[in-house]
Amino acid sequence: MMSLLSDRGMGGERRRKERGIFMNVEYKTQKELPCQQLYELFLAVGWADKDTTTQEMLEHFNIGFLNSTFVFSAWIDGRLSGCVRVLSDLHFRSVILDLAVLPEFQKKGIGRELVRRCRDACQQSEWLVQTDQAKGFYEKIGFKQCGDLFLRIPGKWC
Numbered sequence: 001m002m003s004l005l006s007d008r009g010m011g012g013e014r015r016r017k018e019r020g021i022f023m024n025v026e027y028k029t030q031k032e033l034p035c036q037q038l039y040e041l042f043l044a045v046g047w048a049d050k051d052t053t054t055q056e057m058l059e060h061f062n063i064g065f066l067n068s069t070f071v072f073s074a075w076i077d078g079r080l081s082g083c084v085r086v087l088s089d090l091h092f093r094s095v096i097l098d099l100a101v102l103p104e105f106q107k108k109g110i111g112r113e114l115v116r117r118c119r120d121a122c123q124q125s126e127w128l129v130q131t132d133q134a135k136g137f138y139e140k141i142g143f144k145q146c147g148d149l150f151l152r153i154p155g156k157w158c
Contacts (some may be wrong), residue, residue, distance in 0.1 A: 025110060027077040033073060035061040037080040045089070064098065072117045074101070074110045081105050084114040086121070094106045094118070094125040096106065112141055 039061045042048035065071045065085050074082035082101035088094035096118060101111045115138075119127060128146075129138055135145075 015040050023076055023105075024107070025081070027113065028073045028075060029071065030070040030073065031062075031063050031066050033062045033070065033071070033080060033083060035059065038062050038065070038083070041080055041083065041100050041102060041150075043145075044102050047098075047100065068097070069094070070118060070121050074105075074114060076105065082110045082114055084118060086118050088122055088125060090122055090125070092125060094122050094127050096127065096129040099129075111137065115141055 028035065028086060035058060039048055039058055041055070042061075050075050065083070068085035069088040070086040070091065072084050082099075082105060084099040086094050087097060096115065099111055099114060101114075127143070129143060131138060139145075
């Protein structure tokens with residue numbers, strides 16, 4: 001895993017033109033995302049597995065979002081199409097976690113807009129993210145690699 005940081009450092013609707021058709025993307029700041037839609041988003045991006053997801057996990061799928069400092073989500077036609085959560089001390093450091101966009105809406109500016117809203121919420125903070133798969137995306141929007149050390153203690157769910 002690579003750790004990236006940014007040296008920088010809301011709600012609303014945006015219309016995006018995609019293949020000649022305008023998409024209405026509604027951005028929200030609610031933390032209480034519907035567990036089933038969040039689970040389906042995580043399945044779509046490969047972060048959840050039907051074979052290992054228990055009913056208890058499904059019932060509490062949004063707990064990480066409920067306990068986050070900030071949550072931003074993107075909705076298209078009433079469907080959760082993207083989301084991100086942030087843990088922050090609101091001054092020195094903010095960490096982006098779980099940025100996900102449905103595959104059919106990737107590369108359309110939704111992820112970039114979700115990260116922009118995060119950074120706008122705490123502009124003076126140092127921003128951190130840990131990723132392997134999305135390193136290029138984060139570098140395009142201003143993050144720089146700052147090392148690759150990551151230690152963990154597995155928990156109940158992983």
